[in-house]
Every structure is written in C-alpha cells, then in structure tokens.
Amino acid sequence: MPMSSMPMACIVFTDLDGTLLNGETYAYQAALPTLAQLTKRGIPVVPVTSKTRQEVAQLRQDVGLHDPFVVENGSAIYIPLDQDQFALPSGDDVDGYRVVQLGCNYVTARAGLKAIAQDLGRPLKGFGDWSIDQVVQLTGLSPAEAKQAKARDFTEPFMTPKNVPADQLREAVEAMGFRVVIGDRFSHLIGAEAGKGNAVQQLVKFFQTNNPEAQTIATIGLGNSPNDLDMLENVDYPIVLPGAHGAHPRLADRGWPIAPAPAPEGWAMAVENALTQIAA
Structure with a gap:
C-alpha cells in the first residue's frame, strides 16, 4: 500500500551508526529515496543517538534531515524553531533550536x-x-x-x-x-532523568500537542545495539538492524522484526514494510 493512503500520523525514531548509516562505511545513499518519501508525506524522521549535537548537526546536513533530534543517549532534545509539527516547550534556544534538557550537564x-x-x-x-x-x-x-x-x-x-x-x-x-x-x-x-525512552515519550507529546486531529500516532523505532533498547521498548513498531554478522544477540531474542539487510538498504526496506503494516 502506498504511503499516501496512511490514515494516521506517524513518527520514525532512528539510531544512526549501524542503523541509518552503514556500520562500516557510514553510507546512507540507499536510504535517501525512502527519506524523500517520508518528507513528502510529512512523516518526521528523528535521530536518537549517543552522538553529540555537533556530530548530529553535521550528519543532518549531509543526509538532508530537518526534524528534531535527540543527543547523548537521551540527554537532550533539539527542536528546530522553524518547524511546526512539534510544539515548542519552554527551554533555551541555541543555534536555531529549542533545547529540552533531560539529563545533567x-x-x-x-x-x-x-x-x-x-x-x-x-x-x-x-x-x-x-x-x-x-x-x-x-x-x-x-x-x-x-x-x-x-x-x-x-x-x-x-x-x-x-x-x-x-x-x-x-x-x-x-x-x-x-x-x-x-x-x-x-x-x-x-x-538520572536522561534516556532514549524518555526522549521518545516527550517528543510524542510535543507532536500530539501540535496535531490534535491525529487520533493515533504510530511510532516506528530502528536500532542495532543494546544502547537502543530504551528507545525500542518505547515505540509501537520496534525494528532491529543487523550488522554484517547478523543482529546483536541482546536484541535478536525479543521477537522484534529484524531488517532483511544491514544499513542503509535494510533501513529503507524495514521502514517501507512497517508503513505498509500501519496503513493496512
């Protein structure tokens, strides 16, 4: 089923290294057509990563991402001031982002x-x-x-x-x-208050505030390592990205779907498959 027939709102939360980006080469080109489709449909793609703001800012530029992002294992959410899908809660503004700090400094x-x-x-x-x-x-x-x-x-x-x-x-x-x-x-x-799961929950609330007409918000989460567990346990559709030698053992035994290939090809296939299920 094409994305255009989706009856509900949707947010994609994704880890970066080994999930959206290939774990060895950091390639992401194979995911670009799917990312373009998501943008066209107004479906946010939110990086949730252990990386710093500087690292993610560079990557967003390279890949062409424009939605909020979560840094340093759920320690802070950065929401671009020039978007209207997510409510802007109180917080400081830095470099064109509203910063919602969840962790310590x-x-x-x-x-x-x-x-x-x-x-x-x-x-x-x-x-x-x-x-x-x-x-x-x-x-x-x-x-x-x-x-x-x-x-x-x-x-x-x-x-x-x-x-x-x-x-x-x-x-x-x-x-x-x-x-x-x-x-x-x-x-x-x-x-103590930081964590990828907490960040996901907060962003869903901010999205709900600005999209009151959305009766259901389906959340897709993609990750490849144990530090993604906190995110994957807090989404509706958790997906595990395998590495060259298969899925991480601590993620493989949870009954969650495993993408058919490593990143970025597997990321694109898994997202399209999840959207088809959601729209069904």
Whole structure:
C-alpha cells in the first residue's frame, strides 16, 4: 500500500551508526529515496543517538534531515524553531533550536565519573581525559570527527572497565544519582532523568500537542545495539538492524522484526514494510 493512503500520523525514531548509516562505511545513499518519501508525506524522521549535537548537526546536513533530534543517549532534545509539527516547550534556544534538557550537564557527569571511580577503587577514564589524538586512536574517528565527539554537553563516555561486573558498575552509578548505558568498549554516564525512552515519550507529546486531529500516532523505532533498547521498548513498531554478522544477540531474542539487510538498504526496506503494516 502506498504511503499516501496512511490514515494516521506517524513518527520514525532512528539510531544512526549501524542503523541509518552503514556500520562500516557510514553510507546512507540507499536510504535517501525512502527519506524523500517520508518528507513528502510529512512523516518526521528523528535521530536518537549517543552522538553529540555537533556530530548530529553535521550528519543532518549531509543526509538532508530537518526534524528534531535527540543527543547523548537521551540527554537532550533539539527542536528546530522553524518547524511546526512539534510544539515548542519552554527551554533555551541555541543555534536555531529549542533545547529540552533531560539529563545533567557535562561538568556534573565528569565529576560523577570521578566519584564513581573512587567508590569502585578503579580508574575510569573518559573522553574528557583524552586528547583528540587519543580519541582518534581509541575510536578510529578522523581528527575532525574526534573533535566533534569530544564537544559534549551532557554525558561522559568512558572505557568500560574489564574487571568490574556490569551489576556492580550499575549499582555504583545509581548510588551516585546517575544512570549508565553499558557498551562493549565504551559506556556512557548519563543523568538520572536522561534516556532514549524518555526522549521518545516527550517528543510524542510535543507532536500530539501540535496535531490534535491525529487520533493515533504510530511510532516506528530502528536500532542495532543494546544502547537502543530504551528507545525500542518505547515505540509501537520496534525494528532491529543487523550488522554484517547478523543482529546483536541482546536484541535478536525479543521477537522484534529484524531488517532483511544491514544499513542503509535494510533501513529503507524495514521502514517501507512497517508503513505498509500501519496503513493496512
């Protein structure tokens, strides 16, 4: 069924690396026709990512995205001032965006990491401890990308400690009044109220406010790694993007549909398939 026959409002929430962008090459060209269709139908595409505002701003420009976006694992929502699909709640305006801060600020996150390290009796090193060259070596980013990745406003990514069980790390973090998104190489220290799920819920409310005639708002969410779980659990149609070797084991066993191919081809096919289901 073509998109034009969709009877309800819809929002697409998507992770970026390995989801909309190919995990190895960062290619996105194969998704452009679907993105153009979504724009034509007035369906917002909202990036929900661990990336910083500087990183996402660059990507939005490259890919041609123009809707709100969520940065640093659900720590803040940036809503363009020149759009009318989402209500603008109170907040500060920065570079043409209304900023809705959900998490803590960066200074607080840095202080929190030091306190948690002391509590655990283990050194925890984060992006703020490393030079641009060191971030390049650790991540494989280019120097320009590493600079954007270090331009943090709300959260601190740190090397996941090998000798601390995940439960112990989580307990220490929560005792200090923070949350942690634990990853294979890097974990992210975030504010207690931050989170991709909270950000999704807020954006749906802002959309509802400006679209009172929409009786139903169907939400599609696409992600590829455990740090997307918080988003995928808060949408109507969660979709898992596989990597070159299949879907991440922690996402593969939840009964959620797995896209037929890695990003960006799989992203385009999965979105079109979900829209067909919604419209049916």
